[in-house]
Amino acid sequence: MATMKLRARLKNGITEVKALIIHPMETGRRLDDAGNTVPAHFIQQITLARNGQTVLEAQWGTGISKDPYLTFRLRDGAAGDRIELRWVDNLGATDTIESAVEAG
Amino acid sequence: MNRRDMLKAVLALLVLAPLQALAAWNRKAFEAEQAEGALQGLGVESEQVSEQIEIIAPQFAENGAVIQIEITSRIPNTESIAIIAEKNPTPLIADFQFTPDAEPFVITRIKMAETADIKVLVKADGRYFSATRHIEVAIGGCG
Numbered sequence: 001m002a003t004m005k006l007r008a009r010l011k012n013g014i015t016e017v018k019a020l021i022i023h024p025m026e027t028g029r030r031l032d033d034a035g036n037t038v039p040a041h042f043i044q045q046i047t048l049a050r051n052g053q054t055v056l057e058a059q060w061g062t063g064i065s066k067d068p069y070l071t072f073r074l075r076d077g078a079a080g081d082r083i084e085l086r087w088v089d090n091l092g093a094t095d096t097i098e099s100a101v102e103a104g
Numbered sequence: 105m106n107r108r109d110m111l112k113a114v115l116a117l118l119v120l121a122p123l124q125a126l127a128a129w130n131r132k133a134f135e136a137e138q139a140e141g142a143l144q145g146l147g148v149e150s151e152q153v154s155e156q157i158e159i160i161a162p163q164f165a166e167n168g169a170v171i172q173i174e175i176t177s178r179i180p181n182t183e184s185i186a187i188i189a190e191k192n193p194t195p196l197i198a199d200f201q202f203t204p205d206a207e208p209f210v211i212t213r214i215k216m217a218e219t220a221d222i223k224v225l226v227k228a229d230g231r232y233f234s235a236t237r238h239i240e241v242a243i244g245g246c247g
Contacts, residue, residue: 014207027215027246029193044129048206056206057127061134063189063197063215063246065170071211075204 004097008083011104015077017048019070019085019097027062042090043068049084050074079103133196139188139223142196146186148225148232154179157224157235168216169245175210177226177233182208184227191220192246217246 005020021043028040040062048056055074074083081101088094133145143151160174175185185208187197197214208226216222219240226233 027193029246044134050205053205054203056200056202058198058200059127059129059134060198061194061196063187063192063194065213065215065245069172069211069213071174071209073207073209075207 003095004085004087006083006085006097006099008081008099008101009104010077010079010101013076015050015074015081015083015101017070017072017074017083017085019068019072021068021070021085021087021095023066023068023087023089025062025064025066025068029062040090043087044090046070046085046087048072049086050077051082052084077101130199133199135194136196137194139190139195142188142194143225145196146199146225151225151232151234154226154233154235157226157233159222159224159235159237161222161237161239163238164240164242165216166242167245168218168241168243170213171216171239171241171245172211172213173222175224177208177228179208179226179228179233182226182228185210186225186227187212187214188223188225189214189216189220190223192217215245216241217244 003022008017024041026038026041030038032038042062046058084098086096133142136142136145156178158176165171184201186199188195200210202208221236221238223236
């Protein structure tokens, strides 16, 4: 199941990375239609790597919106660089997506 | 150790190794219910207001469940950018850690429970800098 879309483009010496992750990002406070609390289910960590080297990491709480959207900018880069985004959620689930940098 | 146990141990190592490469999730900071507790969890003892932090976000948000925010730090040697929504049930939203290969910049979308200040905290050369932005929220989105 594709849980992510990732696109990276080289523009004026900057590699711009845009990502959309499909994830419920449940806070653990929401009630469902039957009035039951929906358990917390949210991404806690993400890692972005370029050609196998980590360029940034993040830790998240429950305050990132459902289906997280991200834009990052990496210094330099070249068309064909491998960009990889990985996430891990509070239930231990994880997914990784890889994409090659496109020329601007 | 028999062969099966050995195999299990090896598999466990293979599965755990990449996870351990990540720093442990900062439970203390992310589960804090007040902004002050989140700052303590992040290790912030004092901060200096800076105009070198740019926050682009709507002044008025119809839907608190999805508010796009763009943050740029122009402070040299920025190591991290944290986002705190002061009136959310757990105020710390995110903590982004940048290597020198990444610009200290991020666009993301956040939830806000109600009208409040968003505080952006930048760590650079081991010191903390901050900027705040007031966002009016029509319908809270922290459900």
